[in-house]
Amino acid sequence: MIRTLMQLWQILTPLDKRKLLLTLILVMLMAVIEAAGVVSIMPFLAVLSNPDSIETNRFLSYFYQLFSSHNPQQFIMYLGLTSLFVVVFSAYFKIITQYTLNRFSSLQRHYFSTRLLNIYLRQNYEFFLQRNSSILSKNILSEVDQLIWTMIIPTLTLISFALVLIAMIGLLLIYNPVMALSTATVLGGFYSIIYWLVRKKLNQIGASFTEANAERYQSCQEALGGIKDVIINDAKQGYIDNFEQYSRVFAQHIATRDTLGQIPLYIIETVGYGCLIILAIILVMSGKDVSHILPILGLYGFAAYRMLPAAQNIYRAITQIKFAQPVFDILKPEFALEQLENNSPMRKQNIIFSRGICIENLSFAYPNRLDRPVLQNFNCKVAKNSSIGIVGKSGSGKSTLMDIMLGLLQAQQGKIYVDDVELTQENISSWQSIVGYVPQSIYLADKSVAENIAFGVPKTQIDMAQIEHVAKQAQIHDFVMQQLPQAYDTIVGERGVMLSGGQRQRLGIARALYKNPQILFMDEATSALDIETEQTVNEAIQSLNGQKTMVIIAHRESAVAKCDRILRLGK
Numbered sequence: 001m002i003r004t005l006m007q008l009w010q011i012l013t014p015l016d017k018r019k020l021l022l023t024l025i026l027v028m029l030m031a032v033i034e035a036a037g038v039v040s041i042m043p044f045l046a047v048l049s050n051p052d053s054i055e056t057n058r059f060l061s062y063f064y065q066l067f068s069s070h071n072p073q074q075f076i077m078y079l080g081l082t083s084l085f086v087v088v089f090s091a092y093f094k095i096i097t098q099y100t101l102n103r104f105s106s107l108q109r110h111y112f113s114t115r116l117l118n119i120y121l122r123q124n125y126e127f128f129l130q131r132n133s134s135i136l137s138k139n140i141l142s143e144v145d146q147l148i149w150t151m152i153i154p155t156l157t158l159i160s161f162a163l164v165l166i167a168m169i170g171l172l173l174i175y176n177p178v179m180a181l182s183t184a185t186v187l188g189g190f191y192s193i194i195y196w197l198v199r200k201k202l203n204q205i206g207a208s209f210t211e212a213n214a215e216r217y218q219s220c221q222e223a224l225g226g227i228k229d230v231i232i233n234d235a236k237q238g239y240i241d242n243f244e245q246y247s248r249v250f251a252q253h254i255a256t257r258d259t260l261g262q263i264p265l266y267i268i269e270t271v272g273y274g275c276l277i278i279l280a281i282i283l284v285m286s287g288k289d290v291s292h293i294l295p296i297l298g299l300y301g302f303a304a305y306r307m308l309p310a311a312q313n314i315y316r317a318i319t320q321i322k323f324a325q326p327v328f329d330i331l332k333p334e335f336a337l338e339q340l341e342n343n344s345p346m347r348k349q350n351i352i353f354s355r356g357i358c359i360e361n362l363s364f365a366y367p368n369r370l371d372r373p374v375l376q377n378f379n380c381k382v383a384k385n386s387s388i389g390i391v392g393k394s395g396s397g398k399s400t401l402m403d404i405m406l407g408l409l410q411a412q413q414g415k416i417y418v419d420d421v422e423l424t425q426e427n428i429s430s431w432q433s434i435v436g437y438v439p440q441s442i443y444l445a446d447k448s449v450a451e452n453i454a455f456g457v458p459k460t461q462i463d464m465a466q467i468e469h470v471a472k473q474a475q476i477h478d479f480v481m482q483q484l485p486q487a488y489d490t491i492v493g494e495r496g497v498m499l500s501g502g503q504r505q506r507l508g509i510a511r512a513l514y515k516n517p518q519i520l521f522m523d524e525a526t527s528a529l530d531i532e533t534e535q536t537v538n539e540a541i542q543s544l545n546g547q548k549t550m551v552i553i554a555h556r557e558s559a560v561a562k563c564d565r566i567l568r569l570g571k
């Protein structure tokens with residue numbers, strides 16, 4: 001567990017660490033004040049049970065004079081009020097500390113999930129080809145939550161209550177070392193035995209809990225993401241059953257974890273009460289009078305009142321941390337991706353495109369299918385402002401070639417030159433800033449038509465004149481103006497459900513043109529259009545011939561017939 005906590009410390013940023021240390025200082029102060037609250041009750045009880053102690057005890061007589069008390073009753077009142085003040089202040093301080101703890105942990109959840117989203121979005125495209133997006137969402141939203149609730153908060157609880165417990169035992173140690181040590185041994189021994197009995201179970205349910213969580217997310221995403229196929233293929237029940245099965249496991253494990261964390265409370269409360277009774281009997285049997293017994297019982301009683309919940313909370317925190325270990329094991333490598341990124345600082349390079357693109361000896365295979373290369377020793381040149389059509393059978397590697405040219409995939413062998421500059425990680429973002437891309441299937445966000453065309457541009461910075469210009473080029477302007485209720489402000493629905501396939505494609509073309517790219521890449525951009533619309537869109541695209549460099553993938557040769565060159569793949 002200590003190792004896990006040390007690793008947790010390592011994934012915190014320097015700022016997080018500073019905040020954590022400040023929070024811990026508050027927690028330590030809270031423990032001291034809490035101990036003071038317990039101590040403050042002793043003189044009160046001592047004078048209450050034996051007013052003569054004002055004369056016999058030098059501390060009491062000092063305070064008697066300090067308070068300028070006129071009689072023991074008045075002194076008792078002062079002592080009572082002082083003790084009450086300390087206890088009230090301690091409660092007030094506890095509220096402040098608790099708020100600081102809550103704020104720290106809650107904000108930490110926000111920092112962690114934002115950081116993780118940032119880490120993911122900075123990965124290259126190949127990373128996403130190998131990872132399931134529902135697992136990534138689960139890590140950002142659910143696992144970070146788990147990390148906070150079952151690791152960060154319990155760790156803070158553990159530290160704060162450990163300090164309270166140490167302070168209490170220290171206090172008893174001053175008063176009666178034998179009793180203090182035996183209390184510590186009984187408490188420590190009791191909780192250690194219970195923890196030892198449940199730790200294996202915690203480990204096991206922790207692992208199965210994270211697995212069930214992943215399945216829950218995946219079922220949801222698959223069922224809701226492919227709702228059309230789910231309805232048509234009557235796959236609803238299968239998804240409901242799958243979700244139900246894992247959701248139940250998820251819920252049951254939380255219940256088991258919480259119960260395992262609560263069990264000792266009831267036993268230890270009984271044990272604590274029994275110990276106080278035994279202590280009272282021992283004191284009575286040893287011949288001590290009530291005036292001696294009451295302060296001792298008061299101290300132990302009050303200390304137990306503070307110590308038992310502290311010990312219980314420590315135990316509970318430890319069980320939660322143990323349970324959360326598999327969650328941390330999932331998140332640790334994800335945060336390590338950030339370090340990999342930081343260790344390779346990239347110089348940004350600008351790319352200038354004035355002559356053409358040259359592909360030399362390119363070979364590529366997908367990482368999970370290295371034995372089956374998609375492209376081998378591929379060579380090709382595209383002059384600036386010329387157009388090239390790529391045709392070939394399905395699966396011949398057309399989209400893969402385009403992804404490599406776009407810098408989304410990296411070839412294992414071969415090079416791509418823009419003018420005479422090799423495309424590398426250092427200049428890829430500059431390259432991507434001058435290309436426009438229309439993919440096979442257009443992703444539309446649940447936003448307005450204008451926001452979808454100016455994808456990624458803040459709403460206030462959208463250039464409406466440019467939007468209309470590119471929408472006209474993509475043959476979508478008339479449809480938007482005549483048929484959409486709020487024209488360019490109409491919301492298109494999740495993934496553009498309110499539009500037809502052809503309308504989505506034309507929006508995709510408008511999006512690619514919006515940033516006025518120097519090179520336009522189109523992957524079957526007109527395949528969903530009827531012949532007439534395809535013809536008009538193609539004419540619009542062809543009208544850019546000579547003004548823009550165009551790389552066009554098409555199934556139908558007619559769609560690329562007007563290109564300067566045609567490249568056939570897979571022959």
Ligand SMILES: Nc1ncnc2c1ncn2[C@@H]1O[C@H](COP(=O)(O)OP(=O)(O)OP(=O)(O)O)[C@@H](O)[C@H]1O
Nearest residue numbers: 129366368369374393394395396397398399400401
């Ligand atoms: N992420 C991936 N992992 C492994 N193999 C892949 C991946 N994506 C594509 N492939 C394989 O690479 C080959 C080329 O695929 P690609 O999509 O480039 O073909 P294409 O010519 O564009 O086909 P289509 O015309 O049907 O779109 C196919 O055999 C395909 O199965």
